[in-house]
Amino acid sequence: MISVRARILVPVLVLILLGDALISWLVLRDSHHEIEDVYDAQLAQSARLLQGVLRQRDPGEADWDRLYQAFDQAMSRVGEEGVAHPYETRLTFQVWRSDGQLLVRSAEAPVLAAPPATLGSHDIMENGNDWCAFLLADPQQGLLIWVGERDDIRQDVIKRIMRHTLWPTLIGVPLLTVLIWLCIGWGLKPLRVMALSIRGRNSxxxxxxxxxxxxxxxxxxxxxxxxxxxxxxxxxxxxxxxxxxxxxxxxxxxxxxxxxxxxxxxxxxxxxxxxxxxxxxxxxxxxxxxxxxxxxxxxxxxxLNNPVRSRVQLTELVREELAELTPLAMEKGVELVLEGDEECWVETEPVALAIALQNLVTNALNFSSSGREVTVVVHKDEEGRVCLRVEDAGPGIEEGELPRLFERFYSRGNANGAGLGLAIVQMVTRKIGASLHIHNLASGGVCAELSLNQTNSTL
CATH class of the missing domain: 1.10.287 (Helix Hairpins)
Known part of the structure; x- marks a missing residue:
């Protein structure tokens, strides 16, 4: 199983890389298109500047040579004289009359047999080179002004721009990965401290x-x-x-x-x-x-730590438990008697209550002589609590020994007893919220009375 840090970092890094690749592709695509538009706008601007200058010339054919020399030198001096920009490109130009007669053309301009048929931005192929161009019509002077640049030179400049755009991404992703790794480590530090604390504890x-x-x-x-x-x-x-x-x-x-x-x-x-x-x-x-x-x-x-309470008919539960204990009573020659209310419902943990009743009745049988009775009484006291009373006809218990009856392994007057029955009953009654009281009967014998509180009974 890989570490939590790796489980977090790997998906995050994959998402970052995929997202960054998608975003970079979209940015490059849109940037390439926008840069192309910028350069096309530059061609259009150059054509209009040339148009403005041509309108200022003196009439006469001699002016074309002078204009050709000035514009050709200005547009071809890219990067010269120590003042240049890395994204400059070499521009070329041509000027025709409206009837298609060529008036002037820069030295590096492509040789065209006739002016292009499309005004505005257009692309042409000439002498094995692609050209990006802009054709401007000047009806006032009756001229067609064409400005262009080679597409391969333009694409080289665009690629340099793209590379400069990608460098921050190529450097930033590894750096971002390291920072994310460190941040995840910092975020998981409390968990690591907890693990070290648990690992360092004595077994x-x-x-x-x-x-x-x-x-x-x-x-x-x-x-x-x-x-x-x-x-x-x-x-x-x-x-x-x-x-x-x-x-x-x-x-x-x-x-x-x-x-x-x-x-x-x-x-x-x-x-x-x-x-x-x-x-x-x-x-x-x-x-x-x-x-x-x-x-x-x-x-x-x-x-009993998590008792499952349910509403039970107490008299019916007692009757069923006494039926199971009847063979033991017959073996000892003792009769089991049930008295009390037929309709007595309680809200309690039935299994635990049955175990308590079994131990009380078994304890009573152990101290009862043959031919006697063990009586189980179900009734409601004056305060409305449901009570379960188990009475035997044995010799009774000395008053000084009554507090010790709930001690584990204390067995009074029964050499074969385990001394755990009443301890189990007391544990059960505490868990289900009941109370247990044992006292001697005036007629002889012992009475163990189990009282269910009102919160545990449906009256």
Whole structure:
């Protein structure tokens, strides 16, 4: 991939060259035509000057010789006596009577058998040379005055004029190219400074860029890069947290699994082997739950940064989630009960809310005894907020331990628990703008109440 400077300069230079070539061609064409007209006007002016002088002559044939000598010398002394102009040309003249009789002709004038038939400017070919001429009729004196110059001499002068016209272009285009190159380099300097700043940063540094001052065109780029750096930092932080959590929580279960496996290998009786294998299966189940919860946290955390809200029927969502959890409840011998309003709509992130409900109900099932109930209630409180309450009939929680329930890997009274369920619920509720409150019931057991704010609900 070529550089940005080259990508800009090459098209610009091509356009300049093409434009300059087209403009130069048009200028040369028009200039050539205009210079031709100027020289034709000069011929006409010379013919009229000659006409004026002829009107001042004395009658008599002797005057023609004297006039011939004077005009021939004046018109043929181009560049002599140190006073000349580089664009002068040699003019010739001829004078006829109206009946076609030649009266006088300069030495270098072409020999014409008769005056040209066309008055004014005209071109003729004579003796292998092209001539540009002007024929003027003077009825007062009965004369035809012809003034001309060789076309090759005229074209040589025009070419010199053209060359002088083209030199500034031929010199200016390379100079302009260099200046454009330098100007583009100056304009791209902030981008180069930004690239050098990024290249010089340590690979572990994800701090936002703060390059000042910046052109307005680069400020959106810096903002986008800073946003990307923040996202990468958050992603790496989640990975570090996930790895730390997994290493922290799985290290002990894996060590215990190894001990149970070794006990099964060294068991002396079938009863000892069966007991060791039961512990091994229980440990595998706990490690599986921990891994599942860790993966759940890692999966939903980035999704909750940009929640996709929609209007959902809360009671219907709860009914569907309870149906999925029914096999787990039957395995534990616990009955799931749904109570509350049938028509209760909320504006929320349904997937995240479902994950929170699954963890609350699963947590309640873990602390409920066989033959008891776990009740899920959907209702509106006195302030008009939509509430989702999960109640169990377990032993309850000591008041001093309630603040620690949301700590990661804190599992009270459940040796097989991962200690991540309520931490996930709290993370979800914060992201969707809800609130979570856990308290003991007067009748025994624990109530976890999830409240959706009015801004998140359609009442």
């Amino acid at each position: 572990d540094t994800l701090q936002p860029l703060h390059l000042k001052p910046l052109p307005t065109d680069l400020e959106p780029m810096q903002t986008a890069l800073n946003r990307l750096l923040v996202q990468v930092d958050e992603l790496l932080e989640r990975e570090r947290r996930f790895i730390a959590d997994a290493a922290h929580e799985l290290r002990t279960p894996l060590a215990i699994l190894r001990i149970h496996a070794q006990n099964a290998q060294s068991a002396e009786t079938s009863e000892q082997r069966r007991e060791a294998l039961e512990f091994l299966v229980s440990g595998v189940d706990r490690a599986t739950r921990i891994a599942s919860q860790l993966l759940t946290m890692a999966r939903i955390e980035p999704q």
